[in-house]
Amino acid sequence: MKTVYFVTGNMGKVKEAKALGKEFNIEIQQIEYEYPELQSDDLDIIAKYGAECASRALNKAVIVEDAGLFISALREFPGPYSAYVFKTIGNEGILQLMANQKDRRADFKSAVGYCEPGGEAIIFTGTVRGEIAHETRGEHGFGYDPIFLYDDRTFGELGIGGKNKVSHRYKALKKFVEWIGTKDI
């Protein structure tokens, strides 16, 4: 069985990746390591740099994952800085900024970067389209899940099982495990 190290401190992400990996005969193991995260408008660039730094430092084949919420009416805010924005102004701040906006469209995006020591990273992406709700709804998930509407329910209402089948992160990780499954490592 092939082994790939997932560099993250987020156990939720690891759980999801492990389950997916199993279907494709890939073992996903977690490593905690603080790789440098770049500032960039583009998640691909952030994941690429992070994966290359982490695989060089750890001398292992690794994946890293970066994600963000991109709201059309706010010109892609909060985008790559979703974590900091959530920590500071939170869902309340987003709802305030969206109060008078008719265009509610938003994308959750994920980029998974895979890199072998000394190599160049390969990027796998996933996007889910939804809308920003008018108020928080649901108790599941984390971050922006309670304000991200997908088919009339928020990710906060969908629950982990429902969300994981359609999520940006699931789509990106699925592309990765499908690809690595066919690769001779």
Added chain:
Amino acid sequence: MKTVYFVTGNMGKVKEAKALGKEFNIEIQQIEYEYPELQSDDLDIIAKYGAECASRALNKAVIVEDAGLFISALREFPGPYSAYVFKTIGNEGILQLMANQKDRRADFKSAVGYCEPGGEAIIFTGTVRGEIAHETRGEHGFGYDPIFLYDDRTFGELGIGGKNKVSHRYKALKKFVEWIGTKDI
């Protein structure tokens, strides 16, 4: 005369640094080079990493500068991501988020990182305290200047001359040129 390279694409910053350098017999020269900017809550960490990468890549003694607006009532938003936030939600978005806030306090912060090839960066910081105005005022400056109140006038009203004497960036650069003036390089 000592020469230090300022790695930036911003001619305004270069002009300010050159004028300051002259007073201390330091020649500041601009270099354009895209060094990696980290994601971090802490400007010092961003400036340190950037200065070390740039000085290594260019094989020169360099400075880089990073700045941000930290609003108390918004838990330090937009902070290190001020440029992206300005580009997306802008001053209009900030005023909207601050509409019902009584606590208007905000800090403009700057971190200058100096590094010699192969060395570790040294950081010089500057802060200016002000308040967020209730509307944009003034035609000078750039970015958040028209909403940053300092002594009853916004940085947008103060004009470059007035702003530069009190600004976060001026304070950080001044510490740097004073220090480098005494150093044997």
